[in-house]
Amino acid sequence: MTLATAPLTAEHIPQAAVLLDRWYSRAARPRPAVPPTGEELLAKIIAEPYAEAACARAGGGVFAGYLAALPLDLAPEDPEVLDSHPRSALVPFGGHALRSGRETETLRALYTVVAERLVAQRRLVHYVDLPADESAAMAWFRLGFGLAQVRGLMPVKPRGRQPRGVEALTIRRAGTGELDLDRIGRMAAEAARQQQRSAVFLPQPEPALAALRKRYAVTLGDPRSAAWVAARRGEEIGMVLLARAEPSPVLPEPCAELSLAYVAPSARGEGISRILLATALAWAFDNGYRNITARWHAASPVAAGHWPAVGFKPVAYRLQRVLDPRLH
Template sequence: MTVAIAPLTAEHIPLAAQRYDRWFARARRPPSQRSWLADGPVRGEELLGKLIGVPGLEACRALDGDGGLTGHLAAVPVDLLPDDPAGLRNHPHSALIPHGGHALPGGRESEVLRALYARVSARLVAERRLVHYVDVPAGESAGLPWADLGFGRELVHGLMAVKARGRQPRGVEGLAIRRAGVGDLPQIGRMAAESSRRQRESAVFQPQPERALAALRMYYADALGDPRSAAWIASRRGEEIGMVLLVPATPDPVIPEFCVELAEAYVEPSARGEGISRILLATALAWAYDNGHRYMSARWYSASPLSAGHWPAVGFRPVAYRLSRTLDGRIGGPPGTY
């Protein structure tokens, strides 16, 4: 069956939001998800309302046989400067389909998505945007239609319930934990940059431009002076060997209210395997609970040999994925060369 495609404009937002809310309610809670993982506010109309005003947005809608809106797709252009820390996790000339940016009808997900993506991706490629990202909830039904198009999991977005202090991890001999402040920016920045730099290695293989790493060293200056954020440094025998940093989390369809984000965590390679990360996390969780947070979020690369096993092991459960597709760079060459 042929799917009719038409532009998505502001007048279509109310109906598109209804379709999104309905689709997301089906897609975001897989049967295996633990009952304590609260749902974030969907707010389809709010999400779509913000998207429609983004300059350069590529958006279209799918129509049923009667001409009614049955699905939509909206891609936001991503353009980053060489010294933007966001470039450490994103291609500097790419496109993102964020939460709210797509909704599909039940029973025809792959068929409708193929038609929508064919239209939108043609425009993206014409702009030489060859890296495409999409945010999806962790349920299998949300990711399968994208897998049919060649998208794979790249980033995992996890969530953990923050509870009152329970059993604490075993101590590490000679380890000291202290709260970090504004004066600790050099140490926090150094470890954040070192953590990011290691994403160049197997099997993540993510470019980490030096200018963006240099900017990351200064990036958390405001957070270290913000009472809504908190950081701790672990040291032993006068050597600073680890840190953890929390910042406020913005509620969205996969992030509930009263949530704090684990923005950075690092332990020197020579000190790993001793339980230092667990002690830092336990310290952060205690602060989060005492400050009214009931959830903690974190993001990690699905291909990371360290993070992909560690964060689920300490209690984070996937609630969303960022999928990605990278098109062959020869596409823009002469016809017949790709």
């Protein structure tokens, strides 16, 4: 198949949106009651400053697909640096769609054009957010991308059978004061530091870890959010924090986000995480949430097995490709 590439512009949105809507219509369920249309997603993406975007046509002028990447620039103290490279590029949800039949060939042609521009800007880490669609992910895998993170979704149901208790364990709702903010921030930093280890191997810069100590002040004061702290014999050994999830094409609304979850290494394996989660789910149901989402690193020796085991089903992937730093 002969392909011709060109810059993706507003005039291409209707044709590109047809491919995107077709793909999202088969993506994992449940989805938002009123999901954004392909045209809405695309218009927002290409309106972003410095977006790098291209489209491809096959023989006869058939629109074969498009690809759009956005620059990602993060300050050293931005907590997002704990999960993402500070100077990178992201193909967001809605940032690509391909006509069925020759997906790998079309994506290769588009990525060749877009990646050249990104590397010229010294952006050597590339991310892709997409629904948990195995065929779509495979086209990226064949270009050298790997699975970096998984987003899962679980229904929130009325209280059922609760996990068995743990001796001497107490669970309390965290407040909005400085002491609880410091406790949540301290355990969030400890959870983040775990990502430095095998097999995640993510650097956790100290300025970003320090920022976690105050990051959740607004969240703790939001009535749509809540956090709980687990303690045993006066020692705080775990916590969980729920917040309202940001709108996403792959999530129903309203949806709760499991923003933080932590159990001290010395207390793992006792069921404390399940008790904290059950407490959070009961609150979520009573406050109108019917779904909860969580995100984890695919290489995490703890999270990658735990969250699917408690009921989270994949609805989205984040893929990653790290280019050879000798290109600098």
